[in-house]
Each structure stands twice: as structure tokens, then as C-alpha cells.
């Protein structure tokens with residue numbers, strides 16, 4: 521099995537970051553998941569309950585995007601400092617299969633399973 525193509529992975533992570541940032545901005549949030557403006561759900565809904573439900577759902581989506589963005593950023597930092605593919609928990613090399621499948625992995629299967 522050939523080693524992971526770090527350059528290719530970095531490009532893929534950069535693209536994913538751009539996509540996540542775009543999705544956040546579409547939802548009215550900035551790169552930190554903070555809302556940049558007043559969310560205006562009121563007009564589209566007849567009752568406040570539905571507007572609140574919609575707002576809660578959107579906040580959940582933003583939180584999820586934010587978490588993924590954090591993972592992508594952390595992976596990019598690891599590429600830069602040369603620790604990409606190394607478990608942050610035990611220092612062992614994370615399997616290439618796993619890194620290829622999920623480049624944002626920061627822990628080996630063993631540590632991941634332990635912490636789960």
C-alpha cells in the first residue's frame with residue numbers, strides 16, 4: 521500500500537474547509553459558528569413554536585458544521601507540523617486505511633475505541 525499523499529489530502533481538507541465555511545455563511549453564521557446577523561425565521565411561520573423549532577434545528581446544524589470545521593482545521597495543523605497520521609493519544613501511527621478514509625482522524629482505532 522503506497523503512503524498517503526499528504527499534498528492531495530491537504531488540498532482535499534482545504535476544499536472541505538471552504539465548503540463548510542460556505543455552508544456556515546449560508547446559515548448566517550461566521551467561521552466560529554457565531555451568528556453574524558439576526559436570524560429571521562419569524563415571517564415564514566405563522567406560529568412562534570414552528571419558528572423556534574426551525575431555529576433550534578439550524579443551531580444544531582451550525583454546531584455540527586462548526587465541529588467538522590474544527591476537525592478539518594486540526595488536521596491541517598497536523599499536516600503542517602508533521603504529526604499528521606500520528607495518534608494524538610498514544611503517539612502510534614494511525615493506519616493508512618483509516619487516514620485515507622477519514623483524514624481528520626486524530627486518534628488510532630485503539631484510542632478512539634477507548635475514549636468512545
Ligand SMILES: [Zn+2]
Nearest residue numbers: 607610628631
Ligand atoms: Zn492511539
